[in-house]
Amino acid sequence: MTSNAGSGEMTGVMVEKDMREKHGFPPEFLNRLDEVIVFRELTRPEMKEIASKMLEEVVRRMREKGMELRVTERFKEVMAEEGYDRSYGARPLRRAITRLLEDKLVDMMLAGEAKEGDSLTVDVDPEGNVVVHNRRAG
Structure with a gap:
């Protein structure tokens, strides 16, 4: 189970006390937890790395459909x-x-704008809009 309860800057006993007092978790619930782990907030570079990993999955699924x-x-x-x-x-x-x-990719596939053999590039235009460029196969 994950929760943002007590997600501020605190450690150890402070977290348990905060969860009990501010977030209303009863002692019976807290006693069922093996431990409470406090995570620090993610940095922008870490978010970009996570985004890259999630996007790799989309790239893989498109490859399975025969598209780069x-x-x-x-x-x-x-x-x-x-x-x-x-x-x-x-x-x-x-x-x-x-x-x-x-x-956007699904809409393109349904409209016949992206199909097997195509090479797609996802970018952002100067206005900040997401665009997908298709370099057609053949």
Whole structure:
């Protein structure tokens, strides 16, 4: 189980006390936990690395469909920014990738704008919009 309860700058006993007092966890619940681990908030470079790993999965799935997908560094930076939330860490990143990339790729495939053999490049235009360029096979 993960929670953002007590996600501030604290350690050890302070966390348990904070969880009990501020977040209303009863002692019975806290006694069922083996331990409480406090995670520090993610940095921007860490978010970019997580975004890269998540995007590798999208690249792999597109390869399985016979399409090459290239992701620019600029797009990775936008993903890291869009998916960043100080309180929730990388959780919003998955939704950002779905909203800004996967939905667009699905629409392109359904419209016949992307198909097996194509080479796609995901980038961000000067206005900050996500764009997918298709270099058609053949």
